[in-house]
Amino acid sequence: MSDHTEYAERPNVLNSWIRERLFLGLSIKEYLKSLITPFNVVAGIIILVGLPFMVMRFTQGLVAVTHASQDQPWSLFLSWGLFTGVPLAASGFIMATAVHVFEMKDYYPLVRPAILIGFLGYFFAVVFLLFDLGRPWRLPYPMVVSYGTSSVLFLVGWHVALYLSTQFVEFCPAIFEWLGANRLRRWALKVTVGATIFGVILSTLHQSALGALFLLAPGKLHPLWYSEFIPVFFFISSIFAGISMVIVVSMVTKRVLKNRIAPHHAANYDRLTIGLGRAAAFVLLTYFCMKWIGVAHGNHWDLLNTSWGLWFLVEIFVFVLLPCFLFTTGVLNRNAGLIQFTAILTILGIAVNRFNVSLIALNWKLPHREFFHWKELIIAISIITIEILAYRWIVNRMPVYREHPEYKEVHF
Amino acid sequence: MRISRRKFFKISAVTGAVSIIGKSKSTSVARNFSGRPDRLGVLTDSTRCVGCRTCEAACNEINKLPKPKIPFEDQSVFEKERRADSTYYTYVNRYPHPDKKGKWIYRKVQCNHCDEPACASACLVAALKKKPEGPVVWNEKICIGCRYCMTACPFYVPAFEYSNPYSPDIVKCTMCYDTRVSKGGIPACVEACPMEAMTFGKRSELIKVARKRIMEHTDKYVDHIYGENEAGGTCWLYISGVPFEELGFPTDVGTKPYPELTKGFLTMVPAVLVIWPALLGGFYMFTKHREQLIEEEEKTPEKKEDRK
Structure with a gap:
């Protein structure tokens, strides 16, 4: 394009740029029309219902939407948003390590989805945290104002902040391809391996640190869940949590956003899913054994014969050993469907474990306990809905599950 | 890579400080x-x-x-x-x-x-x-x-x-x-x-x-x-x-x-900061070298035929 014509056509160029990047190549009118789908209507209603409760939380205080317990200060916002959300977002560091460090190239198509899941998981963990903090505008204080260096939470805060930034950098190639920013894209690709290794360090430390937070509650957390090994439990379980998230999210994406996935990738997914299931089965088995070492180390065998013990056994047999068995069966029978189902079960299991540690088995001796308020649940569901919409928005626009046509030839 | 290394030093300085301060505090606590x-x-x-x-x-x-x-x-x-x-x-x-x-x-x-x-x-x-x-x-x-x-x-x-x-x-x-x-x-x-x-x-x-x-x-x-x-x-x-x-x-x-309860964990932090980069960086060098060897082999067709 010559200089003369560029000037004359600039508005059109800009318009078409916006149209291509933001409105999926449709005109604004067409785009708005295309938004009216049953899914969007339901999502919209959920968010509209949640909105007034969100406003209540920030105008009337936490008492308006939570049980405001002095004994159990943390509830659903953290048990779900932070303690469950962060391990599920471990997918980014696991897939990036597999592909970029160990060069398991087969899994390349799943790296960007995994990093996106990770980035959104951490981003929304911070969103949940903002809802839960008494003075959310002071979120950066541990980084810039005052350092509580003896605190495990200080480590969590720093690492979540740094890792969120790292994952953003790791996702940058997709963003720059979308924006057509070549030079920036090349720059972003150069740091991939470094960012990946940095991400592993940060993930190891803060995934385990989330568990280490509860080391300070020996009298409050039930002995079957309290263990010196709790940081190790949290770290190991984040590995199969992340793997399961990749399996489930890519499955759902393949079904719902079919045209956003490159066909040659989609054809491969069953094979990759089986590989992931195999890895998950192995990690689950390690975790299962480790859990028993925890019981033995604390010598809590007698507690297994109580109602808490029964619940503990449910957790590790139904949500750890059973998925391990099902993953193995799925791998042996080459049954991707079974592996996908098992991944859902595993994710549920992670939620059960994190809720047990951070909510259900915590303060188990107190006679009167409330877990969480229904208004909290409504806000949480709204936030999750927004997270899903954000994910879809990105997948619809950026090259996540496919190569960008202009960068097809470049391997990375 | 350079940026991530700079970041890495930044974090190791901070977390290192955590461990050092944590340590000096807890040795004074001990006995x-x-x-x-x-x-x-x-x-x-x-x-x-x-x-x-x-x-x-x-x-x-x-x-x-x-x-x-x-x-x-x-x-x-x-x-x-x-x-x-x-x-x-x-x-x-x-x-x-x-x-x-x-x-x-x-x-x-x-x-x-x-x-x-x-x-x-x-x-x-x-x-x-x-x-x-x-x-x-x-x-x-x-x-x-x-x-x-x-x-x-x-x-x-x-x-x-x-x-x-x-x-x-x-x-x-x-x-x-x-x-x-x-x-x-x-x-x-x-x-x-x-x-x-x-x-x-x-x-x-x-x-x-x-x-x-x-x-x-x-x-x-x-x-x-x-x-x-x-x-x-x-x-x-x-x-x-x-x-x-x-x-x-x-x-x-x-x-x-109570601070003793988290001391062990905080002491582990600098170890992780050193072990992971060493281990993963090492593995990356392995795999990268292997890639290069494979590429070189592919470039020299005579050798490839020899192997066959």
Whole structure:
């Protein structure tokens, strides 16, 4: 394009740029029309219902939407948003390590989805945290104002902040391809391996640190869940949590956003899913054994014969050993469907474990306990809905599950 | 790579600092150091307490806390076992005497001002601090409201102002640090008590007083000073005529200082910072080299044929 014509056509160029990047190549009118789908209507209603409760939380205080317990200060916002959300977002560091460090190239198509899941998981963990903090505008204080260096939470805060930034950098190639920013894209690709290794360090430390937070509650957390090994439990379980998230999210994406996935990738997914299931089965088995070492180390065998013990056994047999068995069966029978189902079960299991540690088995001796308020649940569901919409928005626009046509030839 | 390395140094500096500070703190904790010898404390003798709640009223006044719904003279407040709340720093609960029917025993609850506070070690902005004089105080200016101190406190002491959307405070006893103790005074509740159920002074002296009372009246007291070793030792001490669990005292807090519980984990941090880059970086070099060899082989077709 010559200089003369560029000037004359600039508005059109800009318009078409916006149209291509933001409105999926449709005109604004067409785009708005295309938004009216049953899914969007339901999502919209959920968010509209949640909105007034969100406003209540920030105008009337936490008492308006939570049980405001002095004994159990943390509830659903953290048990779900932070303690469950962060391990599920471990997918980014696991897939990036597999592909970029160990060069398991087969899994390349799943790296960007995994990093996106990770980035959104951490981003929304911070969103949940903002809802839960008494003075959310002071979120950066541990980084810039005052350092509580003896605190495990200080480590969590720093690492979540740094890792969120790292994952953003790791996702940058997709963003720059979308924006057509070549030079920036090349720059972003150069740091991939470094960012990946940095991400592993940060993930190891803060995934385990989330568990280490509860080391300070020996009298409050039930002995079957309290263990010196709790940081190790949290770290190991984040590995199969992340793997399961990749399996489930890519499955759902393949079904719902079919045209956003490159066909040659989609054809491969069953094979990759089986590989992931195999890895998950192995990690689950390690975790299962480790859990028993925890019981033995604390010598809590007698507690297994109580109602808490029964619940503990449910957790590790139904949500750890059973998925391990099902993953193995799925791998042996080459049954991707079974592996996908098992991944859902595993994710549920992670939620059960994190809720047990951070909510259900915590303060188990107190006679009167409330877990969480229904208004909290409504806000949480709204936030999750927004997270899903954000994910879809990105997948619809950026090259996540496919190569960008202009960068097809470049391997990375 | 360069950027990530710079970032890596940044984080290792910070987390390294965490571990170094954590370490130096905990070596001073270990065995030899048992706190500043002059630190102050209070001894509560629950055999003297009559449940008049004068201490609660004095505390309410000096700390300008909201007036309670049930007035301080009203005994109906004892019908329910109270717990921490954001409207008071201290409260008195009533318990039936385990042996003598119809007789009540009272327990005054407030922050125990641990020698090595769990809350202070939990606070990620160091808003909670142990003063050299003994009191554990909270800093309104930096608290972010995460409430980890509440989860960490083995005594369920800190409370949170859930109903305040703009500046919710952590609410707990300060041992009247700002208003009285730092100026050489004594805590309001201690001064107000008509039964002299509380004694204020150096913690080391208070332990002697407590021992003396127990020794002179072995029939009156159980042979235990609650707080001497609980949670690594507290500045607020108690003696009682009945076992402490009868008065709702937490008896599962152990004798280890709470910061010790996370020490091991924080010590692991620098190890991870070194091991992962070494291990993963090493593996990356392996795989990268292998890739190069494969590529070279592919480029030289004669060799490839040779191999075939």
